[in-house]
Amino acid sequence: MFLEDVYSFLSNNSPTSTLFVDFKSAFDMLWHDGCVGKFPQMEIPILFTKWIKAWLKNLRGYIDINSKRSRWFSIGKGGPQGSPLTPSVFITYHADMSNFLSWSSSHLFADDLAAIVAGQIGVKFAT
DSSP states (O other), X not given: OHHHHHXXXXXXXXXXXXXXXXOTTGGXXXXXXXXXXXXXXXXXXXXXXXXXXXXXXTOEEOOEXXXXXXXXXXXXXXXXXXXXXXXXXXXXHTGGGGGGGTTSEEEEOSSEEEEEEEOOTTOOOOO
16 A cells, blocks of 8 residues: 555656654553543443553563562553554554644554655645
């Protein structure tokens, strides 16, 4: 779909540029309250919302170096490492991003964003 959009703009001789964003440590930066808070606005069923909230609540971890463990500590953001659900929750969290990129053709992936901006030849923009 992304390449099809680029080819379409280029075949119509539209000046085209792309913006690529790779969210650094995207799944580790998932904001729990912000994510779960968006679910009702997205009409995600309340039972699913409660289940995800419970899944994210009280995440804890420790550091292990040469078989020596630190104390357990709370983790206030991110999702459980290796869980197939973490990318799905992250995608749901930023699924509305294209609403804020209405000036472009945006393509969202698990932890990446590609936005295509195409103009028209001869159109002048004023500030």
